[in-house]
Amino acid sequence: MTAVASPAIACEGVTVAFGDFVALRNVSLAFAPGRLAALIGPNGAGKTTLINVLSGQIRPTAGRVLLGGRDVTRLAPHARARTGLGRSFQIVTIFPEMTVMENLRLGAQARAFGLQPFWRAVDGWRALRERAEACAETVGLAAKLHSPAGSLSHGEQRALELGLTLTTDPAVLLLDEPLAGVGHSEIDRSVALIERVRQGRTVLLIEHNMDVVMSISDEVVVMTGGELLARGTPAEMRADARVRAGYLGDRQPAGQPMGRTAYA
């Protein structure tokens, strides 16, 4: 009998209600290791809510979340981070007056040790510094290690944000609009960076830029009104009549962002 690998991350029957409003209704999804999937859909479709459920920021009203086959539904975000899950947020969450190194070191510390004092760990400080340097190198900020984060361009700040998600070397990365606010001149560089960090990882990202979604994704998941509408390869989604009618058709000129997000 052939062994079937567990999905890297999955949710089963997830429903999220905010009072009377149902933001997610019975959503089941599984992502195979090493794939990059994009979550698309109009504003309010439930994309961020789903990412929040997967990362532990929101406890679902019903359903469960599995990480590498293990039920993590009741684990807090930092506990999930320690089991190999990284996430970024729609807004940049770095400390502008701290240097790139300080941001990364603090990020590594918070994720690796939580509220525990890091100096309890053997060689904790050196390990944090080395991890921070490696992350800076990966996201192309090695030359800016000692620059205040606030002095970086927006694209570089996004790169730093991505670096922060890598401090625990996560197997699964959840990225909420990693290109939000990145100007045209920096998009190619940011996309190349995502391509680099996805190596050896499973990535689920929310993105409104359809050109980027169609070029980097192994698969596309389309949501609307808190439910799954369709799922498939970029080519399949382009050809899907329901998806075309809703998002990719005449209403949506090629290359234009979908929904609210504007690109400078």
Ligand SMILES: Nc1ncnc2c1ncn2[C@@H]1O[C@H](COP(=O)(O)OP(=O)(O)OP(=O)(O)O)[C@@H](O)[C@H]1O
């Ligand atoms: N904490 C909350 N309390 C009440 N309603 C919420 C809460 N969080 C989200 N919602 C609602 O749930 C719905 C889904 O929101 P969500 O942010 O998941 O959508 P989205 O697909 O990520 O949209 P966008 O592309 O605009 O970010 C929206 O109608 C939103 O107003």
